[in-house]
Amino acid sequence: MRLKGKVALVTGGASGFGAEIARTFAREGAKVAILDVNGAGAKEVASSIGPNAMAIQGDVTVARDVSAAVENTVAVDKRLDIVVNNAGWTFRNQPMLDVSEADFDRVFAVNVKSIFHMTRAAIPVMRRHGGGTIINIGSTAGIRPRPGLTWYNATKGAVNLMSRSMAVEFAPDKIRVNCVAPVIGETGLLATFMGGEDTPEIRAKFIATIPLGRMSRPSDVANACLYLASDEAEFITGVVLEVDGGRTV
16 A cells, blocks of 8 residues: 555546556555546446545646635645646647647647646645655657647647756745656557557557557556655656656656
8 A cells, every 4th residue: 555645646647647646546455536537437437446535527737726626625634745747638640730829829838838727726725835756757759759730749749848847846845846858659549649540550569669569558657656756766756757668768
């Protein structure tokens, strides 16, 4: 029970990486709040976990929704030990000049501004309780970018770097900040990353760039987050942990 007694808030927890992170944290003893714009999906995941999980419907790009999620989480156990900023979005793989302004704004709002909102809401709570840990889900896209996803790559470069900067700024508060950077994964966004079509041939092209020969899985990311959230990582902060099968080597 590596997270026994801890309270966690996971954004984008209705599916994919976030759902598995929530399940893994709960299995290891944490109480988990699942924040997602897909309220029904969040409830389904929370129900599958049991009494140690709660669902919160909200949009991570809206400050009041994020603040309310933190308040609702803290109201249950009077604390917030772990935040995982997992919610993410992308547009269809395409030339950067073909990406609409609306898609540009949306990808930066979900992937970057959401962390701005969560930091403002969660840090005061963690400071009051003497510390905590924040895990941001970045990407290898911010380290070794693929073509056709330039604006998405830029958002993940921001997440990777802001995690390191946050770690330095909040270290005096005993708040650890780390980043997990997965390679392309088997989630609901896979076809979008690949250009709108998921075929064995297209998958093979992407997998060919990953030395260990497969895409990332939700369990890979969840296990990385579990380590960084646990007391085993009490001296680890400012790390961008590449969960990538060797993609960025």
